[in-house]
Amino acid sequence: MIRTLLLACAISVFGPAVNAHPHIFVDADGGFVFNEAGQLVGVRVFWLYDEYTTLFLYDTLDLDKDGDGALNEADLEKVRLGETTWEPGYEGDTHLWIEGEKQALSQPLASSAQMVKGRIGVSFELHLQAPLDMAGRSASLKLYDPIYYYAYSIPSEGRILGNASGCHVWVNRFNPDGQTAKLQKELAALSREDMPDDLNIGAKFAEEIALQCD
């Protein structure tokens, strides 16, 4: 009992649940991109920032110099470049697994920026090292910031882009009760000596876009 409590104490102190603090909210969407030959080439990601962050970006990216509140072509180009020029090591909060294996993805390609009802949006593709035949395989796409400074949510149902036959896509949403159950399982696992390896706060809240191909 004391041991469990001490471990519970340790996990609550060093675990992530006590420490989450998002400041930027993104309505995101993800699509699986297929080529003509029906192979998976990568994913397309859509980000739509909240209105508050949009106003903040006006300042950080020095947009709307004429002060009319609207963004012109030059502004949108600044947004596109600002959002898709990534520092080394940054994965764009885009995490793709195929058959449970984490995939290395390219830098952003085919990107664009737009203003949607007073909110800044960007979209881009990230490609796999090589196109992949998905027959009989499954994929999992999660959009999350490991430290939960950005909070992504996926209001849509996920997308399939291009020539994919026999594949279907769906979204597994974040469910606080399910998470509670998971946390309890983790705590139960503690008495079996091991700490949960996923101490990553962002991943806890991540919604999953799942793909299954026949």
Added chain:
Amino acid sequence: MRLIFPISIFAASICIAAAVIMLVDTTALTYWAAQQQRVFQNAMAGSLRAIQTGDGMALWSLCSLTFAYGFVHAIGPGHGKVLLGGAALSSQSTLRRMTLLTLVSSLAQSLTAIIIVVGGTTLLSLSSADAVNLTEQWLAPISYAAIALIGLYLAGRAGRQFWRLGHSATHDCNAACGCGHRHGPDLQEVDALSNWREMVMLVASIAIRPCTGALFLLVIAWRFQILPAGVLATITMGLGTAAFNLFVAGSGVGLRGLFRGAGRTSNGLRYLPAALQLAGGVLITLLSVGMLLQTL
């Protein structure tokens, strides 16, 4: 064995804290708080745009929104509630003093945001993105480290009291030796946070790290040329944070009262203030080191 009493108080405090953290489903709570914050943020964006277009009433809605935002946001880490709660538990501070400390530290936090945005961008020509990076990457860890140090200081202080107590207990003190040993630390001795230097340390450790939400607010307000409205709304945000932290500090004072009530039935009472201070100090240190590790 006299030591059993303080040790059990110490263990009980740690366990109660762990149990509270477990019982309150922090994952769901954090998610809920984040969703609320999102709603408030979007409404704040609307008010800021309205103020810019000359809607004077929008200032009132902005200030109420930032108050609510500050309150909800304080549920997240980094707003000093660990320190304020722990200090309330472990010092002999009255509710009135803790209230004052909470208010001052939250308002000082607002002031830091104003200084960083207004001073940083004019005097140091920081960009607004630099200001946010400075806060997230430097000031947040510095604040956690400072809070951890205060925790250690409280724990160390309590440790000294124990040592003194143990020392005087093993001593057979008779009138002849005239040793003047005391049989327990008096309240004055354990009363950390009673002098202004310690209080300034506490306030500074919290205030050094402003709320990023306040930085956003000030940057946007300045951009919209309504900086005074932004400053006012930042202050109400600080008051909102203080309102939540008052609950935490108040609970700390209350919990201390409960322990004291329980301790009265036992002869270990004289160890109680020191035991509470040790528990409070250790809790503050553990929690802030945990948060520090995550920011590094």
